[in-house]
Amino acid sequence: MHCTLPLTTGLGLRAPHLADVLAQRPPVAWWEVHSENYFGGGEPIAALCQLRQDYPISLHGIGLGLGSLGPLDAQHLAQLQQLVARVEPAAVSEHLAWNRHAERYFNDLLPVPRVEGVIEHLAERISIVQDTLQRPILLENVSSYVGFADELLSEAELMAELVRRTGCGLLVDLNNFYVNALNLGLNAEAELAHIAGDSVYEIHVAGFEWFEGTAIDTHGAPVSTEVLALLRQALARWGAKPVLLERDTNLSDFASLYAEYCSLDQIVKASAGNTAREYV
Amino acid sequence: MSYAQAISAFSALLLDPQAQSAGLLHAARMRHYRANCRLNRIAALQGVFSNVAQLVGEDFFTAMAREYVDATPAHAADLHAMGADFADFIAQFAPAAELPYLAAVAQVDWARWRAYLAPDATTLGLTELAALAAADFASLQLVFHPSLQLVQSLHWPIADILAMHAGGPSADLRRGGQQLLISRRQWQAISTGQWALLQALVAGETVGDALERALQCEPDCDIQTIISLLFTQGLVLRAEP
Numbered sequence: 139m140h141c142t143l144p145l146t147t148g149l150g151l152r153a154p155h156l157a158d159v160l161a162q163r164p165p166v167a168w169w170e171v172h173s174e175n176y177f178g179g180g181e182p183i184a185a186l187c188q189l190r191q192d193y194p195i196s197l198h199g200i201g202l203g204l205g206s207l208g209p210l211d212a213q214h215l216a217q218l219q220q221l222v223a224r225v226e227p228a229a230v231s232e233h234l235a236w237n238r239h240a241e242r243y244f245n246d247l248l249p250v251p252r253v254e255g256v257i258e259h260l261a262e263r264i265s266i267v268q269d270t271l272q273r274p275i276l277l278e279n280v281s282s283y284v285g286f287a288d289e290l291l292s293e294a295e296l297m298a299e300l301v302r303r304t305g306c307g308l309l310v311d312l313n314n315f316y317v318n319a320l321n322l323g324l325n326a327e328a329e330l331a332h333i334a335g336d337s338v339y340e341i342h343v344a345g346f347e348w349f350e351g352t353a354i355d356t357h358g359a360p361v362s363t364e365v366l367a368l369l370r371q372a373l374a375r376w377g378a379k380p381v382l383l384e385r386d387t388n389l390s391d392f393a394s395l396y397a398e399y400c401s402l403d404q405i406v407k408a409s410a411g412n413t414a415r416e417y418v
Numbered sequence: 419m420s421y422a423q424a425i426s427a428f429s430a431l432l433l434d435p436q437a438q439s440a441g442l443l444h445a446a447r448m449r450h451y452r453a454n455c456r457l458n459r460i461a462a463l464q465g466v467f468s469n470v471a472q473l474v475g476e477d478f479f480t481a482m483a484r485e486y487v488d489a490t491p492a493h494a495a496d497l498h499a500m501g502a503d504f505a506d507f508i509a510q511f512a513p514a515a516e517l518p519y520l521a522a523v524a525q526v527d528w529a530r531w532r533a534y535l536a537p538d539a540t541t542l543g544l545t546e547l548a549a550l551a552a553a554d555f556a557s558l559q560l561v562f563h564p565s566l567q568l569v570q571s572l573h574w575p576i577a578d579i580l581a582m583h584a585g586g587p588s589a590d591l592r593r594g595g596q597q598l599l600i601s602r603r604q605w606q607a608i609s610t611g612q613w614a615l616l617q618a619l620v621a622g623e624t625v626g627d628a629l630e631r632a633l634q635c636e637p638d639c640d641i642q643t644i645i646s647l648l649f650t651q652g653l654v655l656r657a658e659p
Contacts, residue, residue: 174496179538180565180602201495207425214495239429243492245462246454248432251424251441259421283450285443286424322444352447 140273141307141339142228143168143194143380147403150384156185158392170196170382177217194228204263205236205250215270222271231276231309249282252289252296261303276339278309281317281355294332301337311342312368320353335376343369344384358387370409378410459487462497467527501528519579522571529567529600536565541652550657556626560619561656567600568616577607601651611639
């Protein structure tokens with residue numbers, strides 16, 4: 139598997155913190171950025187290439203829309219391909235989501251209906267992306283506020299099946315499983331049990347907020363104690379993994395985010411026994 | 419229900435809360451997706467149109483951006499690629515009529531954003547530049563760096579307005595239109611002749627033909643300054659015979 143992230147804690151890097159991070163070079167083990175923020179040239183990509191000299195970088199896509207009907211967005215995929223070639227990242231990931239219908243885009247991560255045809259549809263598109271990028275990608279589960287009647291399998295079961303069919307790896311977002319448990323009554327621990335540890339190459343944790351009785355995956359609050367408990371369980375079950383702290387909204391200054399990163403890093407190190415294990 | 423049918427049903431409900439919620443559970447929660455799509459686009463516009471946002475204040479901007487987002491389907495997944503027609507929307511947005519030059523400022527914001535994110539490209543080196551001097555310069559066509567942007571406001575002194583906004587002297591709004599040359603590094607006012615020259619060059623005309631247009635438009639046009647600026651700022655990628 140083409141994933142060489144260190145088996146320790148990483149941090150999501152957002153534009154407001156970029157200047158501080160470039161100037162201070164904090165001891166963060168690795169960074170993850172949203173791929174789309176580095177499409178094009180100029181300052182953003184120059185800054186990322188500079189960071190890439192000192193840190194492993196994970197490229198995390200939010201707009202490819204693997205589950206959308208019709209062919210993949212060729213321009214988007216070409217831009218991603220250029221970015222991957224230029225950055226040579228430690229990992230490339232995308233969401234198990236769709237974002238386009240009838241030439242109209244929806245700028246959010248929409249959950250795929252797990253009904254007849256879903257496995258073939260996604261397997262085909264994941265394979266196209268992997269062939270284009272010439273490397274496997276990591277597939278991430280998303281938060282869902284709605285569900286579909288008569289779904290054939292759970293999201294974790296779908297992920298496991300796509301690993302078998304395409305050779306992709308998994309990025310397990312524990313907050314998304316927990317949010318889905320709150321909103322849809324799923325059992326997050328049972329979902330994790332469907333996932334084989336050797337298919338997991340990255341874990342995400344983040345915070346959610348309540349809006350009108352729905353738990354929304356805003357990445358705008360500290361990680362909940364329930365999600366931290368899931369993290370301890372997952373690391374105990376799967377061994378050491380790269381774990382990312384994501385924060386996108388209600389962003390404070392970098393020093394506060396870094397403090398949160400350090401306390402998460404303590405948990406990660408304690409849970410995984412800080413074993414250094416190489417990927418094959 | 420097939421995968422395609424399920425996606426179509428989901429999409430219909432995203433666009434219209436009254437649509438059939440066939441097979442969808444918790445369909446009332448679709449409002450969170452509608453809100454997310456809208457908020458993500460409004461936040462992206464706020465980043466791109468920073469001068470417009472500062473001029474009108476956050477509340478007004480959000481309300482205006484919301485109307486634009488609701489009226490304009492998104493045609494790209496990349497949020498940074500959206501907003502090309504926001505200036506046109508502002509021009510006909512009645513509540514913004516009190517600030518009649520707002521659409522011109524939006525045009526500048528968009529051009530600066532395109533310049534900021536334009537692809538990287540290798541510009542003409544010194545050796546190639548030296549070789550050019552010997553060639554028949556008038557017969558060449560110039561290929562520009564993708565970050566080069568030209569903006570013209572026919573009615574508003576857009577350069578003076580931007581300078582005023584940046585803390586400079588008060589702009590005389592009655593002095594008429596202005597033109598701007600925008601690159602990654604800076605923006606600057608250019609004359610009507612310089613504008614005609616650059617427009618012609620961008621359209622692929624030879625240097626000689628473009629010079630003729632510039633002098634027709636403005637007989638005492640400062641050609642030397644604008645040509646040397648193109649080269650010193652690294653805005654020329656190639657000169658082709």
